[in-house]
Amino acid sequence: MTAKTPAKKVRYAVVGAGNIAQVAVLPAFAHADENSELVALVSSDLAKRMALPERYASIEALGTYGEFEDVLQRARVDAVFIATPNTHHREFTERAARAGVHVLCEKPMAPTVADCEAMIAVCREHRVKLMIAYRLHFEAANLQAIEALKAGKIGDPRVFSSLFTQQVRPGDIRTRPELAGGALLDLGVYPINAARYLFREEPIEVLAAVSSSGDARFDGVDETTTAVLRFASGRVAQLTVSLGGSAVGYYRVVGTEGDLHAEPIYDYEQGLKFVLTTESERREHKFPARDQFAPELVEFSRCVLEDREPEPSGEEGLADLRVVEAILQSARSGRAVQLPPWSRAQRPDADQELRKPPVDAPEPIRAPSPTIR
CATH class of the missing domain: 3.40.50.720 (NAD(P)-binding Rossmann-like Domain)
Known part of the structure; x- marks a missing residue:
């Protein structure tokens, strides 16, 4: 120092x-x-x-x-x-x-x-x-969702499904191919990362597709991308991300004895929550807005x-980009793409939670929100 x-x-x-x-x-x-x-x-x-x-x-x-x-x-x-x-x-x-x-x-x-x-x-x-x-590696809702799955609250987690969408402002950097825009890079890393930290393993195969409504905002970038990730354990993750849809952000994990539904779960401006449901109980867990x-x-x-x-290290960022590249390759080829073996020694857990009061966001200077509100 x-x-x-x-x-x-x-x-x-x-x-x-x-x-x-x-x-x-x-x-x-x-x-x-x-x-x-x-x-x-x-x-x-x-x-x-x-x-x-x-x-x-x-x-x-x-x-x-x-x-x-x-x-x-x-x-x-x-x-x-x-x-x-x-x-x-x-x-x-x-x-x-x-x-x-x-x-x-x-x-x-x-x-x-x-x-x-x-x-x-x-x-x-x-x-x-x-x-x-x-x-989200330090945020209470996501960390407690991890702990609930680790504790077997829904049995063996088998299926992950996520939707993350927003209506992006015309001309925003997310619409510009020369700045590596597009739905997958902007939004896709959230559900990819969530599936990896909730399942505590890495995908071995990807099948994906990119779709477009023809909106001129998205010339040169992916408007909507959908992918299915397969894991060696037999688990499956499905995700869709889009820059042309109304604001939605959730994931749902279905296990052998129940499910966990979290929404909104990727947001940093409002409170988050998840609902844990089993045959005998339905319990809602709420988390107030905090500075993330x-x-x-x-x-x-x-x-x-x-x-x-x-934690999260550079290797964690690389782990997600391996999946991103496989998704893009699969979307181009129309075929499933195999991922080479990969392991992570570090995963987020409850010990990383840090609570800070919410931010009163100032009015930005020459930096409008990326979304159409």
């Missing part, structure tokens, strides 16, 4: 000042101040660079993407939170690692498996931590300060 942080706070630069950064990441530092401090902001937008320091007085250095390394040096940055479009994740991870700065990167980790592997390699080479911002981004900062800072491997 730098000489200026004897209280053992990790000094962060946030890279990118789009909607998610402004309404969730930047405000989260107020709830993560036990070990995390916002000291720098990197953005390509001059208006944002001028206005945001008025809201966040702790910012000491500002710069464009081209001035990234200079900003890190001037603000004596220990870690970055990368909240850029997907196509820039690898670039800024590599630049940060070469500067000796730890990396907390938004999901999806990157557009391709090759990008993910390169990010992991450069962080290992330069001995910096790499964590992927899977906020501050726990990521707190845990990553702990990993930096205590020199331990984060």
Whole structure:
């Protein structure tokens, strides 16, 4: 740590000042101040660079993407939170690692498996931590759903089904192929990741299809993608994601003795819940809205300060991109795609839960919501 942080706070630069950064990441530092401090902001937008320091007085250095390394040096940055479009994740991870700065990167980790592997390699080479911002790995509803399944509350979980949809704003980055937009990369990692952490195993086969309504918003990107994942245990996961549907986000896990239905379950603005049903009981579990981004900062800072491997790590991000690439390959070919064997030693569990009060999201500057409300 730098000489200026004897209280053992990790000094962060946030890279990118789009909607998610402004309404969730930047405000989260107020709830993560036990070990995390916002000291720098990197953005390509001059208006944002001028206005945001008025809201966040702790910012000491500002710069464009081209001035990234200079900003890190001037603000004596220990870690970055990368909240850029997907196509820039690898670039800024590599630049940060070469500067000796730890990396907390938004999901999806990157557009391709090759990008993910390169990010992991450069962080290992330069001995910096790499964590992927899977906020639900610290969120109570999802973690308690995991524990309910582990405890056998619905018997042996056999079938997972999920729908995650939204109406995306025309022109949003999610509609732009040059920025790796599309429903699968934007939304698909949520149900893919959920199926993996609920089943506690990795898929071995994928069958998928991409469909389009012909809406001009989605030229060059997938509007709707559906996939079926098969696991070695015989379990099956089915998911559909779309940028052209009304806002819905749920998963349902059916076991041999009951089922667990969670909705809304991927959201970060409202309270979450799940219903656990068996032959003898139906019980609803509610969880109030909380800040889901501050726990990521707190845990990553702990990993930096205590020199331990984060969960979710770069390997967790790579595990999802393996499935994403297989889904795209299957959709193109019209055939099932086999996945090479893969194992994960780390899985999210109840010990990772961190509770922080909800955020009163500020009005974003030149960063409208991605959805049509």
